[in-house]
Every structure is written in C-alpha cells, then in structure tokens.
Amino acid sequence: PPFPLKLRGPVVKGFGRGSKDLGIPTANIPLTGLSIGGHDDLESGIYYGYASLDHSTIPALTTDLSVPSATGDTAIPQRSSNHAVADLETPATAPPSRPITPGRLKEAKIYPTVLSIGYNPYYKNSQRSIEIHILHSFAQDFYGATLSLIILGHIRPEYDYVSKEALVEDIREDIRVAQRSLARPAYEQWQQDEWLFGEG
Ligand code: ADP
Numbered sequence: 263p264p265f266p267l268k269l270r271g272p273v274v275k276g277f278g279r280g281s282k283d284l285g286i287p288t289a290n291i292p293l294t295g296l297s298i299g300g301h302d303d304l305e306s307g308i309y310y311g312y313a314s315l316d317h318s319t320i321p322a323l324t325t326d327l328s329v330p331s332a333t334g335d336t337a338i339p340q341r342s343s344n345h346a347v348a349d350l351e352t353p354a355t356a357p358p359s360r361p362i363t364p365g366r367l368k369e370a371k372i373y374p375t376v377l378s379i380g381y382n383p384y385y386k387n388s389q390r391s392i393e394i395h396i397l398h399s400f401a402q403d404f405y406g407a408t409l410s411l412i413i414l415g416h417i418r419p420e421y422d423y424v425s426k427e428a429l430v431e432d433i434r435e436d437i438r439v440a441q442r443s444l445a446r447p448a449y450e451q452w453q454q455d456e457w458l459f460g461e462g
Pocket residue numbers: 273274275276277278279280281282286287288289290394395396397398399400402403404405
C-alpha cells in the first residue's frame with residue numbers, strides 16, 4: 263500500500279494480553295478505523311510509524327461532588343463529530359468523551375511506534391485487530407485518549423509462534439527495526455505532519 267497511512271481513533275480496551283501476558287502493552291483503536299481512507303484491504307503484518315495522543319478526550323477521573331446538579335440529569339456534552347473520528351464506533355462501555363477544543367493540538371507529543379494489524383495467530387483471534395505499542399514509558403494508562411497514527415512502513419508479515427518466548431523475541435526485534443527505520447532522515451518530516459496534531 264502507499265505509505266503513509268493515517269488512522270485515528272479512541273484507545274479502547276483490547277484483549278488484555280499486551281502488558282499482562284507479554285510485558286508489552288499494545289493500545290487498541292477500533293477495527294473500523296482501518297477503513298479510513300479505504301485501507302481495509304491493508305495486508306496483515308507488522309508496521310512502524312509515529313503516533314500522538316490527545317489526552318483531552320480522556321473523561322475526567324474525578325467528579326466535583328460538592329455542587330450537586332439541580333435536576334440530576336445534567337447533559338454530558340458529546341464530542342462533536344469531525345472527519346475520520348466520526349466513522350469510528352465507540353463501544354457501548356466507553357464513558358462519554360469531553361468535547362474537543364477545535365484547532366491544532368499545540369502540545370502533542372509524537373512517539374515512535376511499532377504496530378501489528380492482523381489476527382494474532384498465536385492467540386487464534388477470529389477478527390483482525392490493530393495493536394499499537396508506543397516506544398515510550400508511560401506513568402499511566404490512557405484509555406479514552408484519541409490516538410492518531412501515521413504508518414510509514416512494513417516490517418514483516420504476521421507469523422504464528424510455537425511459544426510465547428518466540429513471539430516476545432520477535433516483537434523485541436521488531437522494536438529495534440522500527441527504531442532503526444525511523445532514524446532515517448527521510449522520515450523526520452512526518453513528525454511534523456498535521457495529522458498527528460489533530461488535523462489533516
Ligand atoms: P488491552 O488489552 O486493554 O489493550 P494491554 O495489556 O494491551 O491492554 O495494555 C494496553 C494499554 O496500556 C493501552 O490502552 C494504554 O492505556 C496502556 N499503555 C501504557 N503504556 C503503553 C505503551 N507504551 N504502548 C501502548 N499502550 C500503553
């Protein structure tokens with residue numbers, strides 16, 4: 263496929279295997295995100311690219327209980343639909359999002375990332391998923407954040423594994439390949455791409 267491929271969606275709960283089972287957390291965005299721009303034919307495999315996170319879409323963790331609502335049925339503002347995000351289905355369990363302030367994200371941090379798109383044969387999934395491992399150590403989870411992704415290249419097809427150790431070994435190598443690939447000067451410009459700042 264022609265790179266770059268651009269995807270965006272809210273970080274949702276996955277299969278819960280990334281961090282717990284493998285020691286490598288993978289953020290999931292809804293599969294329907296793959297149809298953005300007509301990439302639903304995207305080949306299964308391991309890819310690398312850049313990601314950004316918009317934390318403003320994470321629902322507030324605390325509620326001010328000192329000011330009870332007069333009616334008890336305060337309307338929760340929904341994020342207004344905008345381009346690609348509108349196509350993504352939000353799971354029924356997802357808490358409501360706070361509205362996005364329109365305009366360019368000034369504070370967006372850009373992270374290198376390695377991701378897999380596929381059935382995860384080792385886990386025998388029947389549906390394709392996108393599993394995004396961000397090459398950064400986060401102090402906290404970021405479920406609900408809007409993840410924007412630019413996929414810049416393909417590393418390898420998806421393999422099945424005889425052992426978890428072999429799978430983890432390959433992911434470690436994928437991470438090294440992604441880091442080496444993204445270090446190429448030609449890729450640097452993509453860190454400034456509007457898509458990663460909430461536009462485009
Ligand atoms: P799940 O099955 O719900 O995706 P994982 O065990 O794969 O659970 O963990 C993924 C979650 O961990 C992400 O949704 C995110 O909130 C958090 N996380 C923390 N650090 C990272 C990271 N470096 N890359 C991806 N996700 C991370």
